[in-house]
Amino acid sequence: MxxxxxxxxxxxxxxxxxxxxxxxxxxxxxxxxxxxxxxxxxxxxxxxxxxxxxxxxxxxxxxxxxTFGAKRARDIIVRELSPKLKGDEIVLDVGTGSGLILIGLAKLLNNGGKAHGVDIWETERDRERKILDRSLKTPKLTLKNAEIEGVADRVQLLGGDPRNVPYPNDYFDVCCCADLAHHLSKGSLDRTIIQMVRVTKNGGLLVIHDFWHMERTKKLLKKFGMEIEKIVSSSPILPISRCIIARKPVDGLTTQTGEILSKKSKQKPPIELASLSKEEEESLKRHFAEIEREKEK
CATH class of the missing domain: 1.10.287 (Helix Hairpins)
Incomplete structure (x- = not known):
């Protein structure tokens, strides 16, 4: 047998x-x-x-x-955050995909913490674009992975645009984004980072990993008042693949950009730079409606 x-x-x-x-x-x-x-x-x-x-x-x-680089990035992020977390934090993974980083973070939250994942998930219509017969990155797949890894009770998923993260100000202890920047234009990257800074608590950590736009990312974080704590090279092949760890000041952001984030983000839309066109909003609504229909099947 x-x-x-x-x-x-x-x-x-x-x-x-x-x-x-x-x-x-x-x-x-x-x-x-x-x-x-x-x-x-x-x-x-x-x-x-x-x-x-x-x-x-x-x-x-x-x-x-x-492939191997994605797992190495996960291991580095987990290694760097492990001594900084107590296990009861609320963390966010932007651009969750199939949950590689999200689940790695969830394993650190063994004291009542919660790991939230936000993404524009793939649907069946995306299958025809794939060359290999690989799984679609859907909420179902991510939740299944979390269940296999034993952290399903610590994970919560939400459909949303990284350029307009659907969470309130100062909500997360840690905000993480891995290997998303190279998929974004400079404008979309700026909006995504602004959103990540906005939803991170004062004194909280912001972690970004990628091999593209990293100098721009570092400059943006400094411009937005974040304190760069550490930059770690994550590739034995090329040093351009890096992990940036930044902290939001305990007293909040005091720069002009910080004032914009703390005051204007209370209005609607949360941040002017992150607002979407009507066409983009309608497209996202249709996309998320399709995701909900697939969940019910």
Missing amino acids: SKNKTPKPDYSLFVSRVDFFVFGLAGALYFLSFSLGDKLGHVYKVGGIVIASFVFAVACYLSYAN
Whole structure:
């Protein structure tokens, strides 16, 4: 008789379609370099090979970041936060996805704490965009992973736009966002960081991990009055992948930006920069309605 296998969480850590495209681009450049290099000249051939090698290295790094790099980021965030938490905190994970970071945080909350996750979840319509037959990042998948990991009672999920986080001011002890920045434009990143600063309590921690926009992220956090406590490199391959840990001053934000966050955010919409167009709001409403319908199935 075969023994029942213990179920494992599915965090959907696979090479993305962007990675496949970059690998394909590198292959095409190699082909052109070798096939046309002799006709165009030695310099062009060597130059083409160098460029193709660079593109291939980028593809390898992106693949690493989407698989092993994601787990390494989780481990670093958990390691850095573990001595700072008592276990009764309320934490937020922005851009939760399948729950890799959220569940890692929830495991630290063994004294009545709660881990909230917010995301624009995937629906069945997103399946056709996936090259590999991997699981959709839905609330169902995330909750199933939390149950397998034994922290389902510490996790709460909510559909929402990171640029307009649906929580009140000064609500969370820790606000975390991992590997979301490279999916955002500069404007969307600015709005997301403003929202994270807004919902973090005075004296609370804000943690951001990514390999893109990190210098901009650091400057924005300082501009918004946050105190940078630590910057940790999370990649043995390239130092651009970093984890920034910042703390909101105990006395609150005193900069001009801080005054905007504390006063204007009490009005509606919470922050002017984070407001969405009517088209975006309608699109999000339809998206979340579809998610609710899928939950009922």
